[in-house]
Amino acid sequence: MSSAIDIAAAVQSGERSAIEVLEEHLGAISERESEVHAFNLVTTDQAIAAATAVDELVAKGGPLGPLAGVPVAIKDNLCTRGVATTCSSKILEGWVPPYDATVVTRLAAAGAIMVGKTNMDEFAMGSSTENSAFGPTRNPHDLSRVPGGSSGGSAAAVAAGFAPISLGSDTGGSIRQPAALCGVVGVKPTYGTVSRLGLIAFGSSLDQVGPFANSVAEAALVCEVIGGHDPGDSTSLPQAFPAVSEHLSDGVAGMRIGLITEMMGEGIAPDVAKRIRAAAEWLAAAGAEVEEVSVPAVTFGLSAYYLVAPAEASSNLSRYDGVRYGLRVDAPTTGEMMELTRTAGFGDEVKRRIMLGTYALSAGYYDAFYGTALKVRTLIRRDFDAAYERFDALLSPTSPTTAFSFGDKTADPMSMYLNDVCTIATNLAGHPAMSVPYGLGDDGMPVGAQVLAPALGEVAMFRVAAALEGSLS
C-alpha cells in the first residue's frame, strides 16, 4: 500500500484516480475487516461520492488539497454529518449528527476520503477497545491480542492497510498507546492546537484529536491539515499548527534529549525498556546529548488523571438521558426514564467512571479529590517545565508492555489503567507527545517509543521521531 503523500501526489498528477485508490482500500477492508473489526461503519457510498468529486476536480484542473484522494478512517467519536456517530455506545445508537467536526471538515477540504467510522472503547474509556458495545477490535499483527485503546479501531485500520491515515482522540494515551501496540505512528498534539469542535467530549480539558499513520511524515502532514485556530472551540490556540513537515530531515545533532527515569523502571517490561534504551543510544550516536532526567510528579499522574477525567466525564455524559436523542427506555416518569435509559445505554466501565467522577466532585470531597488533582496537575506541569529547561524533548516507552491478549486485564480495572502510566502525564500537562514504532518486543509484537515535548514544541518532537524512524530503515 502507498503512503498518503504518494497517493496525493499520484492523484494530483493524474497518475492514479481517487476512485482507483479507494477501491484498492475498500478491497483490503473486505478482505480482512471481518477478522479485525476496525470499523463500526464502512461508509462505502459516501466514499465513492467523495472520490468521484475529487476525480472531477482533477479533470477540471483543481484546486486540489494536500490529501487529495487519500482514504482516511475516522474515530467514531468525531461527528460526521449525515453519518451515524456512536462512540461505540448503545446510548447513541441511531443518532446522526447534523454537522461535521472541524477536523473532518478540514480533512475533506484537503481532499481526503472518509472510508468509515472506527471502533473504540465506549466514550474513549479504555485501553484495549474491549469496552466497545459493538465488540472488540483485533490487533492486525496478532488477532489474539488487543490493538490497544481507546482509538484501537483507528490504529488497527492503518496497521491493516484499510486506510493510510486515520484520526483518533487522546485523553490519557488513547492515540499513542494503540499506535505503539499496532506498530504505527500516533500523535497527541499540544492541547488547543487541534479543534475539539465536533469531538464528543470525554475529559474536555484533556481531550485532543490527532492522527495515526505509517510514517512520521504522513502524521506531520495530517497535523498541519487538521490543526490551527478554530473560533468554534474556545480552548483553541490562536496560531497555526507548528510547521513540522519542513523540519523532518533536520536530524537531532545538538539536540538535548532526556530519558525519563520514572518511566524506565518498575512496571515497564524489560524487553520494552531495552528497546527504548536502544533508541536513546541511537539518538546519542546521531549527535544528540542524551541523559536520564527525573520528572518526579509524573508518578502521581495516574491518580490525578483518574479524578480529573472521570469528573469531567460525569458531567459531559449527563446529557445522555433519553430526552432529546439516542436511546430511550420508556418509563412512567421522566426520572425513571432517564435512569433506565442510562442503565441500559452505558457499559460497565462508563458507569464506573461516572460514579468515580460524581464522587470526586461531591460537596465535602471536592477539595480532597478534584481540588487535589488540580494541584497535582500544576506540579506535573512544573516538573516538566523544569525538565524542558534542560532538554528539547524527552523520551520514554509509550506503553509498559507490547499488545496483551483479550481478557488479560478486563477483570481488574487497575491493571488496565496502569497501561496508560507513561502517556497520562502529557495530557495533564497539555503537552504534545507521539509514539513512533521502535522495533519488536520478545514476543515479536511492536514496541512504541514515546517522544515528548513542551507545549507547542512539535517541531522538536517530530525531529526526534523522524530520526528514530530513520534509524530503523
Place this chain on the structure above:
Amino acid sequence: MSIDLSVWEIVIGLEVHTELATRTKLFCSAPNEFGGEPNTNIDPLTLGLPGSLPVLNEQAVELAIRVGLALNCTIDRSVFSRKNYFYPDQPTNYQISQFDLPINGEGWLELPSGKVIGIERAHLEEDTGKSTHVGGGGRIHDATYSLVDYNRAGVPLLEIVGRPDLRSGDEARAYVSELRAILVAVGASDGKMEEGSLRVDCNVSVRKHGDAELGTRCEIKNINSLRSLGRAVDYEAERQIDMILAGERIEQQTRHWNEDEGRTLKLRSKEQADDYRYFPEPDLVGLAPSQEWIDRVREALPILPAARRHRLCERSGADTAQAALIVERGLDDLCLAALDCGADPSRTITHAEHNLSDPKALELDPEMFAKLTKMDADGDLSSTQTKTVLAELVQLGGDPGEIAEAHGFKAMDSGELDAVVDQLIAENPEQWQRFCEGDPKISGFFVGKVMKATQGQADGKVVAGLLADRVPNAAKE
C-alpha cells in the same frame, strides 16, 4: 396585616435574574427572542448535541459590565463553572454559570428614598428551556407526558444578588423598581416582568429588633409582578412570626407564591444543601475584560435614575417622592428643558406629577409647557382651565396662549366672582351655616357651585379664599 413592626423586623434579600437583551444566546448563535414556535430558536449547542461547544457572547459580557458599573460593582476576572443537575429542560443536564468568581463583585444601589442597598454580586449564566407537564396534576411527577421548549435554553441571564438590607415589602418593591429602571437605562434588559425578562426570588426572614443574628430564611419563587412581591413579603413575614409566636421552629424552605390564594406554599426543604458538583467549565477559558474595555463601557453609560432624581431635585425643588415619580415616567428631561425656557419650577413639578401620565406627554414641546406654567403661575388661567389647556397641548400640540383664547379662557375678574359667591351664600343658608361651623365636607359644595356658575373659569383656590373671608369672625374663634 397584623405585624407589630415595633417588635419585629422583616429582613429581605432579593435575587433578581434578568435576561440580557442580546441578539443571540450566551454561548451560541441561536437567536435570543421571546415567543416564537417551540423549538425554533435552537442550534446544536442549545440542544446539547454531542460534540457541540460553547463560545462566549461578547455582547452579553458587555451588557453585564454595563450593569455592574451602573450598580457600582467591581468588575473582576471571572470563571464559568458547571452546575450539575438532571432536569429535562436543561439540555446538557448542567448549567453554565459563574460560581466562585463572578464578573461583577460587591456594589450598591440607591433607592429613591436615599437608602443604599448592598449588591453582593451580579454574575452571568445561561437560562433553561421551559417544560410543560401534561395530565395528572401538571407536575413532572404525575404528568402523562411532558413537552420541552428549548427556545429559552441558553439565553443569557445576569443574576443580581442583593444583600439582605431591605426591611419591608414596600422597600423590596422600590428596590426591584429601581433595579429595573437601571437595567432599562443601560439597555441591558427590556425589564418586562410578565415576559420573564425580570424574575425575582425573594429571601425573607424575621427577627426581633435588636437581635444580632438573622432568622432562618425562606426563599419565595414565582413572583411575577411588583404587587405580588409586596404581598408575598407581607404574607411570608406574618407566617413566620405566627410560627415563632406559636413556639414553632422555622424550617429553611423554598416556597411558591400562589397569586390566586395570596399565600406562599412549601415547594421543598432547603435544610440540606443541594449538591450541584460545581467545577470550572473546561470548554471555556477565564474571562478577564481589559481595563480599556471597562473604561470604554463606563464612558458610554447613560445618566442613571438616581443621578436624574438628584439633578431634578436640585434644579426644581421637587421632593424625593415627586422626583422618583417623574424620573420613573421619564419626564425629567422635559421638566429640565422647560425650566431652561423659564418655566415656573413649582408648577412644572406639580403638572409633571399629576397631569402628565399620558405617554404622549414625553413629546411635549418644553417651550410651550414652560409658557403654560407661567400663565398658570401668573393667574392668567384658573387651575381647571390650565388642566384643559395642558391636556390639549399634550394631545395636539400648539401654543397654550392660542388654545386658551380659542376656548375663551381668561381668569375671572374678582368683582364678578365676589358677586357669584355672595349670591350662592344667600341661596344656601343651611350649607353656609355648616361651613361657618367648620364642617370640612361642605367646602367642596360651594366650590363646585361656583365652578358650575362660572363654567369652570373660576380658580378653586381663589374661591376657597373668598369663602373663608366671608366667615364671621365669631365663628372663627
